Amino acid sequence: xxxxxxxLVLVAETAEENCSLAYxxxxxxxxxxxxxxxxxxxGFIESRYYDKKEMKVVPVLFLCRDRDQQRCLSQLxxxxxxxxxxxxxxxxxGFFWLDAETAKAPSKIGRDEDGTxxxxxxxxxxxxx
Numbered sequence: 001x002x003x004x005x006x007x008l009v010l011v012a013e014t015a016e017e018n019c020s021l022a023y024x025x026x027x028x029x030x031x032x033x034x035x036x037x038x039x040x041x042x043g044f045i046e047s048r049y050y051d052k053k054e055m056k057v058v059p060v061l062f063l064c065r066d067r068d069q070q071r072c073l074s075q076l077x078x079x080x081x082x083x084x085x086x087x088x089x090x091x092x093x094g095f096f097w098l099d100a101e102t103a104k105a106p107s108k109i110g111r112d113e114d115g116t117x118x119x120x121x122x123x124x125x126x127x128x129x
Contacts, residue, residue, distance in 0.1 A: 003129050004027045004040055004058065010059055011125070012038050019078040022071060030063050034116065036075060037063045037110075041122065051054055052128060059103060060123045065116055069108070072119035076106035095129035108113050 001009075012025040015038075023035040030037035041059030048054050062079055064072040080102045089097035104122035111117050 003127070004043075006092055006094060007058065007097070007127060008038065008040055008060070010090055010097070011123075015062075015079050016091050018076075019082050021075055021078065023075070025062075029083075030065050031120075032065075034066045035064070038124055046126070051053045055075070055098070056127050056129075058125050060100075060125055062121050062123070064106075064119045065108075065112075067114075067119045069118050069119075072108075072117050073106055073126075076119055076121040080123065083123055083125075093126050098126040098128055110125060 006029060012027055015021065015025055020037060026034045026036050027038060039061050041061055043056050043058035046055045046057050062076055064075050067074045083100040084102055086100065089100070091097070100123050102121065103124040104120070106119055106121040109118050109120045
């Protein structure tokens with residue numbers, strides 16, 4: 001797998017293990033019946049070094065769909081809270097995860113005709129590889 005694919009899996013697994021989530025974090029699509037989904041956004045290079053390694057900022061978009069508005073909000077808030085306060089990020093061969101900060105706090109982005117809520121948040125994660 002590529003560095004970014006490995007990173008996305010690591011983010012999802014870490015959130016599932018540490019954030020007391022009601023759902024599995026899907027990496028394929030947001031489940032119609034409700035749940036969580038994560039995908040990578042368009043990142044950018046923050047620094048480039050002489051050895052051609054780079055420090056990149058990679059946004060991670062989390063979406064939540066649920067009939068309970070409070071559950072959507074609490075699930076995403078739990079993810080942001082955990083990653084923002086983490087002192088040592090998980091390690092994976094091929095890259096170093098240095099930091100994460102909330103770029104967009106959990107907020108409502110829509111609602112289905114049946115009353116199901118949609119919420120999102122974005123974490124900007126710094127990677128070095």
